[in-house]
Amino acid sequence: MYERCPVKGSILLVFAHPDDESFGLAGTILKYTRQGVPVDLICATKGERGLRLDVPDNVDTGTAREAELRCAAAILGIRDIYFLGYIDADLDKAPVDEVTNKVLGIMQKVQPAVVITFGPDGVSRHPDHIATGKAATIAYKKMITEDSRPAKLYYVTLPASLVPNAAELGIVTRPDDEVTTTIDITGFLDLKIQAVACHRSQQDARQFIQMLRQDKAAVFASKEFLYLASPASRAKESDLFQ
Numbered sequence: 001m002y003e004r005c006p007v008k009g010s011i012l013l014v015f016a017h018p019d020d021e022s023f024g025l026a027g028t029i030l031k032y033t034r035q036g037v038p039v040d041l042i043c044a045t046k047g048e049r050g051l052r053l054d055v056p057d058n059v060d061t062g063t064a065r066e067a068e069l070r071c072a073a074a075i076l077g078i079r080d081i082y083f084l085g086y087i088d089a090d091l092d093k094a095p096v097d098e099v100t101n102k103v104l105g106i107m108q109k110v111q112p113a114v115v116i117t118f119g120p121d122g123v124s125r126h127p128d129h130i131a132t133g134k135a136a137t138i139a140y141k142k143m144i145t146e147d148s149r150p151a152k153l154y155y156v157t158l159p160a161s162l163v164p165n166a167a168e169l170g171i172v173t174r175p176d177d178e179v180t181t182t183i184d185i186t187g188f189l190d191l192k193i194q195a196v197a198c199h200r201s202q203q204d205a206r207q208f209i210q211m212l213r214q215d216k217a218a219v220f221a222s223k224e225f226l227y228l229a230s231p232a233s234r235a236k237e238s239d240l241f242q
Helices: 026-033 061-076 096-110 127-147 189-197 203-214
Strands: 011-015 039-045 081-086 114-117 152-156 181-184 223-230
Touching: 011 026, 011 096, 011 127, 026 039, 026 061, 026 181, 026 189, 026 223, 039 061, 039 096, 039 127, 061 081, 061 189, 081 096, 096 127, 114 127, 127 152, 127 223, 189 203
Parallel strands: 011 039, 011 114, 039 081, 114 152
Antiparallel strands: 152 223, 181 223
16 A cells, blocks of 8 residues: 655654644755655644634535645655544544554655654644654654664654743743754745645644744744654754764
8 A cells, every 4th residue: 555665864754633744844844855855744634623714615624634735745845645544633542553553554665764753742732643653653663673764763842942931832842951953944934934834724824924924033933853762862963864
C-alpha cells in the first residue's frame, strides 16, 4: 500500500491534524525541501471536527481540510501525505498498537533519517497530539531496534521565555536550556504565511498569520524550535543532520 524506495537523508513528519505541519514547522520544512531533502507527512486525521469558516455547505469538513493541507504541502514542498484514516478527536480512543503499526508500516517504507512528531505534552495537551506522538515514538523505537534507522527523533516544542502566558493559552513550553535545536528560517516567512493561510477555515490560522504580519521581527518569524528526544543529548544544534 505504501510503496516507497528508501531515500537517505529524508524527513518524516508525524502529526494529528491538517495545519499541525505549518504552525510550528513550515519554515523548517521549507529550509530542507529547498535543499533537496525529501519530506513526507503522516496525518492521522483530516481534522473533521475543526472549524468551517467560509466552507461551502455542500463540502464536508474533512474534505475541506484535506484540500487545505494539500495546498500547504504544495507550498512547503512535501513529497507525499499519508492519511491514517482516524477521526478528529477520536484518535486517543484507538488502540495504541493499531496506530503504532500503521505509522511503523509507513516508516519502514519511507526509511527516514529524521522523524519529527509531538512529545508527551502534545504542545497543547490535545489528546490527538499526544496519541500521535506516542505512536510515532514507539514506532521509531521499533525501527532503531530493527535496523538502526531512523537516526533521530525530534519533538516540536516552544521555549518558555517566548510564551510567558503559555498557561493562559493552554500551551506547554519547555525550559529554554532544554530546547536542543533552533532552526533559522530567515527568508522563509512569506512562504510560511502562505502555507498557514491555506488552512483558512481555522480561526487559529488566521490569528497566527495576523501575529506574524504585525511583528515580522518576532522570534517566531525567524526561528523554529525542536527537542532532540533520541539520541538523548543536551548539546545545542542548528541543523537536523548535524
